[in-house]
Amino acid sequence: MSGSGSGNSRGNGSANSNGDFCAIARIVNTQGHKGEIRAVLLTDFPERFAKLRRVFIGKADANANTSTNMNTSANTSVWRPLHISSYRFQKQFVILSFDEIPDMNAAETIKGLLIGVPADERWPLPEGHYYIDDLIGMEVFEADGHLLGTVREVLETGSNAVLSVMRGKQEVLIPMLKSVIKSVDLSRRVINAALPPGLLEDDQDAH
CATH class of the missing domain: 2.30.30.240 (PRC-barrel domain)
Known part of the structure; x- marks a missing residue:
């Protein structure tokens, strides 16, 4: 989600001064019968999943700002931690399993939620590139x-x-x-x- 020129913007989730987390994916459905979920990527850096062990899931705070490309900030009151046990990519999706989600019934309960990381864990950008929410x-x-x-x-x-x-x-x-x-x-x-x-x-x- 970056443009060209001196003001490239990035859609690596969203975080502003009122938000503590930035969303990097949105859970859209379950995957199979073993508790896996399928999520749409909201980050320009899918490779970050290789280093992620703990993430947070939640829904956007009603008072939080939402910017273009579904970048969403929210506060800590609506997020809870999960631990990734496996991941793989499938087209525009990331398929994830979590230690705390043992089966499809449990996976059904988190459909539609955001997957986020703490705002201070946003990846640094090259000079001349900016996160969308920083520009709003x-x-x-x-x-x-x-x-x-x-x-x-x-x-x-x-x-x-x-x-x-x-x-x-x-x-x-x-x-x-x-x-x-x-x-x-x-x-x-x-x-x-x-x-x-x-x-x-x-x-x-x-x-």
């Missing part, structure tokens, strides 16, 4: 220092990520390209952008 809510400033708006959503187009920024009631779509995104300051929650001509309705009206 950041303020975007134009080259002249004028506040454009706040990032509402991050869209994945295949070639590059696109920021959906609310400028009052107008949605402005800003491509995360080196020519457009000049800097991303996660600590200050600020993005500086040089918008191409015609991107804003004001520019179009002027013509």
Whole structure:
């Protein structure tokens, strides 16, 4: 779930300042009769399952934020630990068995839940790459220092990520390209952008 350019975004689950866990998979069904489950991957790093022994399962907190690509944050009150006894991949799914889930009846009880890891266990990203939830809510400033708006959503187009920024009631779509995104300051929650001509309705009206 990454784009190209200076502002690549990653969908490795989601965690924000209000959440303690990030989801890396969603359980969609049981698998066979021995307690295995089938889960849709929500992480760009499926190889992390090779090192995972303990995970947490739960449902998203009703008060938690949900961003694009089903990235979901939740608090500790709705998560409980499980220990992975085996895993394998099958197309876009990961097939898992847990020490605490001995049979299909037990597996049925966790269908629909998220599989998560503590937020501080998110994998580090290369320079110039950002987790989607880190971008949500950041303020975007134009080259002249004028506040454009706040990032509402991050869209994945295949070639590059696109920021959906609310400028009052107008949605402005800003491509995360080196020519457009000049800097991303996660600590200050600020993005500086040089918008191409015609991107804003004001520019179009002027013509």
